[in-house]
Amino acid sequence: VTARSRRVPRPRESYVLLNDRLVPAARATISALDRGFVYGDGLFETFRTYHGAPFGLAQHLARLTRSARVFRMPFRETADDWRPRVRRLLRANRLLEDDAAVRLTISRGAAPFGIVPPRALRPTTLLLATPLDPHLARAQARGVAVCFFPFRVVTARLPGHKTLHYLPAVLGKMIARQRRAWEALYLTAGDAVLEGTTSNVFAVRRGAILTPPLHGVLPGVTRRTVAVVARRSGIPMRERTVTRRDLLRADEVFLTASTIEVLPVVRVAGTRIGDGRPGPITRRLQEGYHRQVAAALAREARP
Numbered sequence: 001v002t003a004r005s006r007r008v009p010r011p012r013e014s015y016v017l018l019n020d021r022l023v024p025a026a027r028a029t030i031s032a033l034d035r036g037f038v039y040g041d042g043l044f045e046t047f048r049t050y051h052g053a054p055f056g057l058a059q060h061l062a063r064l065t066r067s068a069r070v071f072r073m074p075f076r077e078t079a080d081d082w083r084p085r086v087r088r089l090l091r092a093n094r095l096l097e098d099d100a101a102v103r104l105t106i107s108r109g110a111a112p113f114g115i116v117p118p119r120a121l122r123p124t125t126l127l128l129a130t131p132l133d134p135h136l137a138r139a140q141a142r143g144v145a146v147c148f149f150p151f152r153v154v155t156a157r158l159p160g161h162k163t164l165h166y167l168p169a170v171l172g173k174m175i176a177r178q179r180r181a182w183e184a185l186y187l188t189a190g191d192a193v194l195e196g197t198t199s200n201v202f203a204v205r206r207g208a209i210l211t212p213p214l215h216g217v218l219p220g221v222t223r224r225t226v227a228v229v230a231r232r233s234g235i236p237m238r239e240r241t242v243t244r245r246d247l248l249r250a251d252e253v254f255l256t257a258s259t260i261e262v263l264p265v266v267r268v269a270g271t272r273i274g275d276g277r278p279g280p281i282t283r284r285l286q287e288g289y290h291r292q293v294a295a296a297l298a299r300e301a302r303p
C-alpha cells in the first residue's frame with residue numbers, strides 16, 4: 001500500500017441484484033439479445049427507501065404488475081416478494097442506514113431477433129440502489145426551477161405505463177440541466193401541461209390544488225399520496241387541464257415523485273412563481289407527506 005493509495009479512499013464497489021443474484025455492478029451482464037436493450041421491451045419502477053424501508057412498495061408493484069399484464073409479460077409479484085430482495089441489495093451497498101433510490105427494471109428477456117416475442121420467455125429482473133441526490137434536501141427547502149420540453153408531445157406514447165421508453169426523459173433532463181432547471185415539463189400541441197419527465201406536476205391557485213387529469217400522464221404513487229394528504233388537510237384538489245399560462249400565473253407550483261416527494265417549484269421557464277419561495281400550501285403538503293410516510297413505515301414495522 002503506497003502513501004498515495006492510503007490517502008485516497010478506495011471507492012466502494014456497488015452491487016446490483018440481477019435475476020436474484022447479487023453481482024458487483026461492474027461485472028453484471030445481460031444478453032445482447034435482451035429485448036429490453038433491443039426494443040425497450042420492458043418496464044420499471046423507482047421507489048424510495050427510508051432507513052432501509054421502502055415506501056409505497058405495494059403500489060409500485062401493483063402498477064408494475066398491471067402494466068405487465070397489459071404488455072403480456074409474466075410478472076405478477078408483490079411487495080412481500082421484493083421487500084427481502086431490496087434489503088439484501090441495500091445491505092450489500094451499505095445503504096440500510098440512509099435514504100436511497102431503488103429501481104426495479106424488468107424486461108421480457110432474451111430472444112432471437114424479431115419484434116413479436118416468442119412465448120415462454122423468462123423476464124430479466126434488475127434491482128439497482130443508489131444514494132439520493134445530495135442536492136435534494138436543499139432543493140426541497142428552497143424550491144427549484146423547471147423549463148418546458150421543447151418538443152410538443154403528440155406521439156402515441158403510452159404515458160400510463162413506466163415502459164423503458166425514456167429517451168424523451170433523458171433529453172428533457174439534459175436540456176433542464178443546461179438551463180439550470182431541475183425538470184422539464186411536457187406540453188401538448190394545445191399548450192396543456194402534462195407532467196415532468198420523471199414527476200407529476202401541480203399548480204395552486206386561490207387556495208386550491210390543480211393537477212392534470214390522468215389521461216396522458218403516469219398515475220404517480222406520490223400523486224395519489226398527495227391527494228390523500230390534501231384531503232386530510234382540508235385543501236381542495238381538482239383534476240383539470242392546466243395550461244402553460246395557468247402554470248405561469250399560479251400562486252404555487254410543485255412536483256411529486258417517489259424520490260423527490262413534494263418538491264416546490266419557484267421558477268417556470270424563467271418566470272418567478274409567487275414571491276419566489278416555496279408557498280404555504282406546498283409546505284403543508286411536504287409536512288403532511290412526511291407524516292404519511294412515517295405512519296406507513298411504523299405500521300409496516302409492527303410485528
Ligand SMILES: Cc1ncc(COP(=O)(O)O)c(C=O)c1O
Nearest residue numbers: 198199200218220221222257258
Ligand atoms: C413520467 C413520470 N411521471 C410521474 C412520475 C412520478 O411517479 P411516482 O410518484 O410513482 O414516483 C414518474 C416517476 O419517475 C415519471 O417517470
